[in-house]
Amino acid sequence: xxxxxxxHPADSLNTLLKEAGRPHAMILAxxxxxxxxxxxxxxxxxxLADAPVITVEAGDVNKNLDSLRHIWEQMQxxxxxxxxxxxxxxxxxxxxxxxxxxxxFKRGIRFYNVPTTLLSxxxxxxxxxxxxxxxxxKNEIGAFCDADAVVISTSWLATLPAEELKSxxxxxxxxxxxxxxxxxxxxxxxxxxxxxxxxxxxxxxxSVMVKKGVVEQDPREQGIRRALNLGHTAGHAFESLAxxxxxxVPHGYxxxxxxxxxxxxxxxxxxxxSAAVHELAAYVGRVYxxxxxxxxxxxxxxxxxxxxKKNATPGAINFTLxxxxxxxxxxxxxxxxxxxxxxxxxxxxxxx
Amino acid sequence: xxxxxxxHPADSLNTLLKEAGRPHAMILAxxxxxxxxxxxxxxxxxxLADAPVITVEAGDVNKNLDSLRHIWEQMQxxxxxxxxxxxxxxxxxxxxxxxxxxxxFKRGIRFYNVPTTLLSxxxxxxxxxxxxxxxxxKNEIGAFCDADAVVISTSWLATLPAEELKSxxxxxxxxxxxxxxxxxxxxxxxxxxxxxxxxxxxxxxxSVMVKKGVVEQDPREQGIRRALNLGHTAGHAFESLAxxxxxxVPHGYxxxxxxxxxxxxxxxxxxxxSAAVHELAAYVGRVYxxxxxxxxxxxxxxxxxxxxKKNATPGAINFTLxxxxxxxxxxxxxxxxxxxxxxxxxxxxxxx
Numbered sequence: 253x254x255x256x257x258x259x260h261p262a263d264s265l266n267t268l269l270k271e272a273g274r275p276h277a278m279i280l281a282x283x284x285x286x287x288x289x290x291x292x293x294x295x296x297x298x299x300l301a302d303a304p305v306i307t308v309e310a311g312d313v314n315k316n317l318d319s320l321r322h323i324w325e326q327m328q329x330x331x332x333x334x335x336x337x338x339x340x341x342x343x344x345x346x347x348x349x350x351x352x353x354x355x356x357f358k359r360g361i362r363f364y365n366v367p368t369t370l371l372s373x374x375x376x377x378x379x380x381x382x383x384x385x386x387x388x389x390k391n392e393i394g395a396f397c398d399a400d401a402v403v404i405s406t407s408w409l410a411t412l413p414a415e416e417l418k419s420x421x422x423x424x425x426x427x428x429x430x431x432x433x434x435x436x437x438x439x440x441x442x443x444x445x446x447x448x449x450x451x452x453x454x455x456x457x458x459s460v461m462v463k464k465g466v467v468e469q470d471p472r473e474q475g476i477r478r479a480l481n482l483g484h485t486a487g488h489a490f491e492s493l494a495x496x497x498x499x500x501v502p503h504g505y506x507x508x509x510x511x512x513x514x515x516x517x518x519x520x521x522x523x524x525x526s527a528a529v530h531e532l533a534a535y536v537g538r539v540y541x542x543x544x545x546x547x548x549x550x551x552x553x554x555x556x557x558x559x560x561k562k563n564a565t566p567g568a569i570n571f572t573l574x575x576x577x578x579x580x581x582x583x584x585x586x587x588x589x590x591x592x593x594x595x596x597x598x599x600x601x602x603x604x
Numbered sequence: 605x606x607x608x609x610x611x612h613p614a615d616s617l618n619t620l621l622k623e624a625g626r627p628h629a630m631i632l633a634x635x636x637x638x639x640x641x642x643x644x645x646x647x648x649x650x651x652l653a654d655a656p657v658i659t660v661e662a663g664d665v666n667k668n669l670d671s672l673r674h675i676w677e678q679m680q681x682x683x684x685x686x687x688x689x690x691x692x693x694x695x696x697x698x699x700x701x702x703x704x705x706x707x708x709f710k711r712g713i714r715f716y717n718v719p720t721t722l723l724s725x726x727x728x729x730x731x732x733x734x735x736x737x738x739x740x741x742k743n744e745i746g747a748f749c750d751a752d753a754v755v756i757s758t759s760w761l762a763t764l765p766a767e768e769l770k771s772x773x774x775x776x777x778x779x780x781x782x783x784x785x786x787x788x789x790x791x792x793x794x795x796x797x798x799x800x801x802x803x804x805x806x807x808x809x810x811s812v813m814v815k816k817g818v819v820e821q822d823p824r825e826q827g828i829r830r831a832l833n834l835g836h837t838a839g840h841a842f843e844s845l846a847x848x849x850x851x852x853v854p855h856g857y858x859x860x861x862x863x864x865x866x867x868x869x870x871x872x873x874x875x876x877x878s879a880a881v882h883e884l885a886a887y888v889g890r891v892y893x894x895x896x897x898x899x900x901x902x903x904x905x906x907x908x909x910x911x912x913k914k915n916a917t918p919g920a921i922n923f924t925l926x927x928x929x930x931x932x933x934x935x936x937x938x939x940x941x942x943x944x945x946x947x948x949x950x951x952x953x954x955x956x
Contacts, residue, residue: 321669328739356708359735359746360824383711387680394711395747472712 254401257457261405262296269299276336277303280350282310285342323353337362343369344376351382355397364401368408370420406449419504427462432578478582482572483511489556508540516594522575533601606753609809613757614648621651628688629655632702634662637694675705689714695721696728703734707749716753720760722772758801771856779814784930830934834924835863841908860892868946874927885953
């Protein structure tokens, strides 16, 4: 896989497509990225100037079988062959669904990912997970299939809301915690609110390389890839609870809160340094705010955690924990009482 | 992959499932195999006694997105997890579609193939090609994904029409031509009309191993796997022409006629022995009969051949040829005039 970090994504794509022998290329975009990203890209990238564009409605709710069928139909009508190539330009919804459409069209054609959000750049675009939501469950249908190239640039992020940048940054903090104390320090000291997109690119590069390193050890998520689940057991529960309340929160915000919970449990179980827990809680409270929960929400949160599809054993609640930044422990079973104690401490630290 | 040839498929499945730790197993069947195969199988295989059965309508026309969606929904409703296992019991339509459903459910669960027709035993059940028809094109959507086990038995074939046996046998003759003079001789000397199912099993085993050997060298069909296309360029054209006429022919019959055409071209281009061409033509005429074509059909046949998806270059017609049994040449470009000459000889040899 070609993995490129650049301030000039159109130039990089042009070079890639020339080197690939100028294949029959098609672009997949959503209603947001069509004008914001695809039009400037086609203007600046001669190899894509005449590429037809397949569009789907934006939003995770449209990452579904109807949209997938539309993409397959469009590729067929465009005369795509086994040698065609799909360029996915968008957030995780586009790279996930476009990757799956390409992985299954004529049993697999090539695809490139051009992530246009921070979250998709550091999370969805690399790692081979493709798919759609189905029957009310996220990513229920899909395949493991690597993009042939991923072109990552922070130049797309200038026009995005601050909330999206912060959401993606939570996944970067997660990767830094998995990586090393130094990288973790570097991220907490960087001011994401200042939106210095040039300065952000090297941090993104390091973050993606951490994920790539983990995925390469375990592409099918049978072991160490679950390290990437750090912050996500509690995070998904917060995200689902917010959804049930009719007040959804961005994925990364829920992950940020989940990271605080996971560090608290890491302190309780593995002696993760208390000062570092306090520091992250203060950082998260300042950047992401808080989600109001009371002890009345604990049963719902525990039930949501126990349904996480990464739990190996039904009923058991499985956490990824750390004894220090860079020192990961996967498959830690934590019982309900300890989780409730951690939620008490979480509320205390966050001032909820 | 576990590949088992047996006269006792229920016992083999029972052993496999016990060794796999008795996973949550589901069965996929169609309206034909449900009573003829699944019921006796569940009675004789304790590990499948309580396995739920997902059924779809029989027939290649139902190898479509609606049926696939039904299978995904049923697996979800049955509470399937990443550790569940799908047992596909049926012909190629079931193993193709069930394999694809399993390959994509939660990004891939395990599946076993239990082919119940001769054609699926020697062709579809092994080789990793899974998928569905889409937008009027065969196998347009799919994935390469190997079954975790394939249990092959001729015991299912007793109740099938003679036509189905003969159809599968044409693919076996193809494999024998790819394999060796001795194997080819053995197949022409075996009396498929006598339906000696015990004697057939070792021939099936050899045939499947030939296919497996080719596929292992080139799982993604980028080169030598096209050897398996022998007989299929002309064969698919005969099959499509018969469909257009509203008088469809079994796939294997079309392949048998296609093999004769390919041997004629092999004689013209590579000096394949003339006596062997005559022998196959006589054999095919006796076992499969003939499809009436005249020179007025040549333009349609040539147009159909040029659309074969295995053609590497648009417009060129690509054949797999032999200079002798066991000596394969892939990617032979043959021009229209030579194909027409071969069709003339074909009509002459077959007495059309």
